[in-house]
Amino acid sequence: MGALDNLKKLSALDGVSGDEKPVRDFILSHVKDYVDEYWIDKTGNLITYKKGTGNGPKVMLDAHMDEVGLMVTQITSDGLLKFQVVGGIEDRVLVGKRVRIGEKGVPGVIGFKPIHLQDKNERTGAVNKKKLTIDIGAKDKEQAEAKVEVGDIVAFAYDPVDFGDNKLMAKALDDRVGCAALIEILKERYEFDIYGCFTVQEEIGLKGAKTASFQVMPDIAIILEGTTCYDLPDTEEQGMSTRCGKGPALTIMDRSVIVDRDLLNHIVDVAKRNKIPYQFKQTISGGTNAGRIQVNGTGVKVAAIAVPCRYIHTPVSVMDKSDFENMIRLAKETLKALPAAGNLWGTGKTDINLYREQGGVEYV
Amino acid sequence: MNECGELLKKLGSLSAVTGRENRASEKIAELFRPYCDEVKIDHFFNVIGIKKGQSENPGSVLVTAHYDEIGLIVTEIEDSGFLRFSAAGGVDPKAIGAMEVIVHGKKDLFGVIGTKPPHLIPPEDVGKAVKMDDMRIDIGYDGKKAKELVSIGDMVSFVSPPQELLNNRIAGKSMDNRSGVAALVEILKELNKLRHDDDVYVVATVQEELGLIGAFSVTYNIKADLGIVIDVCHGDMPDAPSDETFPLGKGVAVAVGPVLDRRHTKAIIKLAKEEKIPYQIDPETGDTGTEAAVHEVAREGIPVILLSIPSKYMHTAVEMVCVDDVIATGRLAARYIAGRVKE
Numbered sequence: 001m002g003a004l005d006n007l008k009k010l011s012a013l014d015g016v017s018g019d020e021k022p023v024r025d026f027i028l029s030h031v032k033d034y035v036d037e038y039w040i041d042k043t044g045n046l047i048t049y050k051k052g053t054g055n056g057p058k059v060m061l062d063a064h065m066d067e068v069g070l071m072v073t074q075i076t077s078d079g080l081l082k083f084q085v086v087g088g089i090e091d092r093v094l095v096g097k098r099v100r101i102g103e104k105g106v107p108g109v110i111g112f113k114p115i116h117l118q119d120k121n122e123r124t125g126a127v128n129k130k131k132l133t134i135d136i137g138a139k140d141k142e143q144a145e146a147k148v149e150v151g152d153i154v155a156f157a158y159d160p161v162d163f164g165d166n167k168l169m170a171k172a173l174d175d176r177v178g179c180a181a182l183i184e185i186l187k188e189r190y191e192f193d194i195y196g197c198f199t200v201q202e203e204i205g206l207k208g209a210k211t212a213s214f215q216v217m218p219d220i221a222i223i224l225e226g227t228t229c230y231d232l233p234d235t236e237e238q239g240m241s242t243r244c245g246k247g248p249a250l251t252i253m254d255r256s257v258i259v260d261r262d263l264l265n266h267i268v269d270v271a272k273r274n275k276i277p278y279q280f281k282q283t284i285s286g287g288t289n290a291g292r293i294q295v296n297g298t299g300v301k302v303a304a305i306a307v308p309c310r311y312i313h314t315p316v317s318v319m320d321k322s323d324f325e326n327m328i329r330l331a332k333e334t335l336k337a338l339p340a341a342g343n344l345w346g347t348g349k350t351d352i353n354l355y356r357e358q359g360g361v362e363y364v
Numbered sequence: 365m366n367e368c369g370e371l372l373k374k375l376g377s378l379s380a381v382t383g384r385e386n387r388a389s390e391k392i393a394e395l396f397r398p399y400c401d402e403v404k405i406d407h408f409f410n411v412i413g414i415k416k417g418q419s420e421n422p423g424s425v426l427v428t429a430h431y432d433e434i435g436l437i438v439t440e441i442e443d444s445g446f447l448r449f450s451a452a453g454g455v456d457p458k459a460i461g462a463m464e465v466i467v468h469g470k471k472d473l474f475g476v477i478g479t480k481p482p483h484l485i486p487p488e489d490v491g492k493a494v495k496m497d498d499m500r501i502d503i504g505y506d507g508k509k510a511k512e513l514v515s516i517g518d519m520v521s522f523v524s525p526p527q528e529l530l531n532n533r534i535a536g537k538s539m540d541n542r543s544g545v546a547a548l549v550e551i552l553k554e555l556n557k558l559r560h561d562d563d564v565y566v567v568a569t570v571q572e573e574l575g576l577i578g579a580f581s582v583t584y585n586i587k588a589d590l591g592i593v594i595d596v597c598h599g600d601m602p603d604a605p606s607d608e609t610f611p612l613g614k615g616v617a618v619a620v621g622p623v624l625d626r627r628h629t630k631a632i633i634k635l636a637k638e639e640k641i642p643y644q645i646d647p648e649t650g651d652t653g654t655e656a657a658v659h660e661v662a663r664e665g666i667p668v669i670l671l672s673i674p675s676k677y678m679h680t681a682v683e684m685v686c687v688d689d690v691i692a693t694g695r696l697a698a699r700y701i702a703g704r705v706k707e
Contacts (some may be wrong), residue, residue, distance in 0.1 A: 078602055088482040092461040092494065096681040098527055098535075107527050107681035109535040116653075116678065117604045126493045127458050131603055135676065137529025137612065137682065147530070161464070163474035164504015169464070228481045232500055241484060245672040286483040310502065311485075316463035316476040318502060332520045 003328060004168075006030065007160075007180035011170035014155035016069030017086050017201045020044055023206055027179055027198050034186050035196065044197040045212045048186060056192025056339045060218035060300070061185060061331070062289045063178030063225075064202030067171070068313050070094075070154035072134070075145055079138030081108065082113055083154060085129070087203030092127040093314045094322065099134060102152035108136040123157060136206040166245075171315040175202065177307040178224035182329045183225075190259035194265060202289055203207045209289035214294035220344060221264060221293040221302045224331060226319070227251075228286055229308035238282045241310035245320035247277030250326040251304040253284050256291020259302035266341050267303055267334050276330045281306070301317065301344060305331055323358060368546055369687040370440035371395070372526070372534055379434030379466060379521035382573040385409045389466070392431055392568045393543065398553035399565070402407040406585070410578050411568040415552065419561035421610065425587035426666065428579055428655050429544030429595065430572030433537065434633055434679055436460075436520035437486060437502075438467065444612025445510040446500040447475070449520060453573030457496040459680045460662075464523035467503055474523075475503040501656050517557035521698045525682035532687040539683035541572070543673045543690050545596040550694020551701070558702040562589070572655060583662030590628065590704065591659035591668035592697050596647055599676030606649070610674040612648050612686040616693040617672040623652050623660050625667035632669055632700045641696045642688075644673055648667060671697060 003176050006121060015023035024046050035048040044066075068087030075081055081101070085094075095112045110132055113122065134154065138144035170176075179198060186196045199208030203348050211296055213221065214281035228241040239340040242249040250267060271278040290302040310318040338344065365373065375395075380388035388418050396403045396413035404412045416422070434453030441447055447467065450601070451457075461479040466472050474504035476497055501520065503510060526536035548566045555564060565586045569578035572595075583591065600609040610617045618633055619635045636643040651657040654668055671693050676684040 034579065076602065080602065090482045090485070091481060092458055093479055095459045095461065096463070096524070097678070097684070098524070107529060109527060109529070109677075111601060111677040111682060112456075112459050112680045113601065113603055114598060114680070115454055115459075115676035117598060117608065118456075124493060126491050133602070135529070135682075137531050137535075138535035138682070139531055145529065158464075161474050164502075165506065165509060167504035169474070169476055172422070210671070228483050230478075230480055230484050232443075232446055232478065232497075239484060251651060254579050283484060300429075310464060311476065311478045312481045314479055316462050316464055318478075320505065320701075 004182050005275055006183055007176055007324065008170065010176040010179055010180040011160050011172050015065050015067055016155050017066040017204045019153045020065040020200050022262045024112045024198060025095060027183060030183050031186050033260050038297060041211060041215060042212045043198040043208050045208045046195040047212055047215060050189065050194040050196065050242040051162055052190055052192035054191040057219035058193050059335065059343065060195045060216045060221040060293065061182055062199055062221060062223045062293060063182040064175045064195045064199045064289060065179055066201055066203050066207065068203050072152045072154060073152060075141050076149065077141050079140045079144040080133035080135055081144065081148060082133055090315055094129055095127055097315060098157040099154050100147050100157045101154050101315040104146050106136055107157065108134045108147050110341055123363045144345060166320055167318055167319050168321055171317065173319055174312045174316040176224035177226045177319065177324055179329060181224050184328050185331055190287045199289060206287065206289050206292040207359060209292040213300065217297050218300055221300050221329060223288050223290045223302065223304040224327065225304055225306035225314060226309040227281060227286050227306035228283065229310045241283040242279055242281050244308050244310055245322060246279045248323055248330050249281045249306045249308050251281050251288065254286065254288065256287030256288050257294050258305045261302040262344055266344060270333045270337050271330055274333050275276055276326050278330065290344050295350045323326055366687065368691050369532060369534060371549060372543060372546040372690060375545055376526040376538055377623040380461040381425035381521050382432040382517040383569050384519045385432050385570045386657060388431065394553065396566065398554055407658060408578055408581055409570050410572060410582050413556060413566040414553065415564045417560050423589040424565060424587060425562050425590045425592065426586050427592040427594065427697060428547060428567045428569050428582060429547050429548050430541050430578060430655065431568040431571050432570050434573050435522065438514055438516055438518045438520065440516065441511050441514055443507040446505045447500060447514060450608065451496065452519060454679050455570050456679055457494065461667055463681060465501060465520050466523055466567055467501060467514055467518055467520050468494060469518045473503045475501045480507035513558050522681050533612060533684055535684040537681045537683065539595045539675050539685045540678055543596060543675065543685045546690050547594045547673065547693040550691055551698045553697030554695055555702065558638055558698060559704040560702040562701065562704060564701055569655065576655050576658050579658040583659050583666060588666050591666040593654055593656040593659060593668060593670045594693060595654045596678065597672035598678060599674040605641060610644055610646060610676050612676065613688055614644055616689060616696055617644050617646035617651060617674060619646045619648045619672060621648035623648065623656050624670055628667055628669050632696065635700055636696050639699055641692050643696065680704045
């Protein structure tokens with residue numbers, strides 16, 4: 001399947017928040033023949049436009065290109081690199097990991113004090129990321145400075161692995177699953193105008209979604225995501241968030257949004273009619289671009305469809321390939337069925353736009 | 365990378381969890397064969413390379429370096445398909461979150477040690493240590509299939525491909541003590557260029573990580589006049605005691621202490637100076653935590669020298685050594701063996 005190949009290639013590319021270019025370049029080369037127009041905006045979002053064959057709502061599809069990573073913050077006299085995290089990474093995930101630094105991808109590893117040398121508190125305590133450094137093998141500061149600069153972005157250096165029963169292990173599944181799915185979705189033409197937005201800097205606070213939705217001014221937005229999943233034994237059902245292999249997950253509420261009830265019902269209807277498995281996300285933690293896009297302009301009806309990803313925000317996240325395939329199916333069928341669901345876009349729209357009246361320019 | 369570096373990368377890709385070294389023994393024997401008169405694998409899977417001396421009445425030198433590595437052992441296969449595990453060797457539970465592994469079941473199965481995403485960690489658990497008991501290996505199968513493919517007691521090795529870094533350094537799993545095994549090969553290569561009177565037994569040993577076990581039978585089985593042990597010592601890092609750690613790239617660490625034979629140790633240090641082989645002194649007040657402690661009291665006692673290769677981040681997946689130190693270790697040991705004056 002082409003989408004899965006694209007996903008693996010996308011996962012192997014580095015696109016830590018603020019440095020999404022390698023990911024964007026790949027996506028652009030794969031979508032430009034399928035869309036009518038595209039542009040890269042000032043924040044680095046790739047916005048594509050695909051004209052509809054008839055009338056309908058203006059729909060924005062969002063997938064964020066960035067991934068969590070690190071940034072070099074200091075080079076020590078020993079030639080080691082101090083760092084801080086870009087996005088949310090748990091401390092102990094960092095220990096003993098392989099990384100690539102900067103545009104040249106200088107290889108390094110995150111060292112850890114050997115258990116033999118730890119004192120009692122260190123042995124029984126938790127990992128403290130402030131004590132971790134990246135080691136590129138440099139003898140001293142001068143040698144390290146010849147290879148790396150303060151401010152360089154650091155990505156995990158992990159390649160995708162197919163394993164188990166239809167599973168894929170890879171870094172950055174959050175949100176390359178969304179990017180790969182959106183590439184697939186844009187290959188088809190729909191009755192109404194579609195804006196496929198590949199956005200930047202989701203992981204540090206939903207930045208790209210804000211500027212992208214301003215340019216698009218959508219009526220409806222669907223966010224394609226990779227979401228939390230911890231379906232391990234000893235976990236209470238609601239603490240699992242989602243379950244791997246049980247279908248794409250639909251958000252009802254999280255820290256950033258309460259999704260539009262009508263749009264959610266529409267997606268559930270479509271899933272039932274087409275016998276596509278789905279599940280509801282059972283935690284309200286985390287946030288998505290839906291939260292930003294919802295409050296764009298005079299308001300947008302939003303929903304999120306996500307692939308459950310175990311060990312998200314680590315270099316070894318795991319998904320079931322069927323969830324990814326079903327997310328693409330569900331998103332496509334949802335779009336195809338939208339024109340018939342007039343209640344979603346025929347009512348509730350307001351013509352009041354003081355920004356425009358004041359001479360502000362909307363891009364589209 | 366030079367020849368020794370490439371060899372070390374190859375060695376670092378083998379899996380030989382302590383007690384299950386049979387997976388790698390033949391591959392190590394192959395590395396010894398071109399330089400030895402004979403290579404044997406004993407029933408513990410110690411790999412013994414024999415290189416005959418040129419004297420009519422040769423003495424014997426025994427050089428050991430362990431080739432086992434730390435790993436995990438499966439203790440339960442849950443109905444959900446997730447695996448519980450314990451440590452095989454000194455594994456730090458803090459250092460294995462979000463790690464790739466191979467479960468050596470009916471076939472080799474890829475898996476990962478999962479961690480909870482930060483979004484789902486309740487505030488009261490933030491900053492708390494996670495116990496090995498609470499971790500699981502995810503092999504991506506349901507319970508039925510997992511039970512078919514995996515048994516309790518199957519060993520698990522870490523996946524961490526050797527990574528070349530600056531200054532001839534390599535980071536990866538099992539540099540403790542594949543770098544020692546690489547030094548054994550260096551010794552054999554050097555000895556091929558030198559004349560040596562003594563028979564040399566170069567042995568890659570098993571189960572060191574479990575308590576120096578392989579060395580017990582080897583030091584009994586081979587009657588040696590001199591023992592040389594090659595292992596790793598702690599490489600320097602900012603947050604560790606500076607007198608217990610040694611810089612990478614500054615040469616082989618020669619141990620000095622009660623376990624180590626004083627006469628031989630002095631002589632090998634003198635040789636290092638004469639030959640201009642970079643070395644550093646590693647003070648060892650106790651039993652060294654290495655096979656040297658076994659040599660010392662084997663049979664009627666074997667005078668023993670301990671040579672160590674500095675390795676940063678020991679017992680993590682990114683143990684780091686400098687290939688120059690491996691070469692220095694091999695050269696020094698080989699030259700000492702060749703020039704050894706028998707009493």
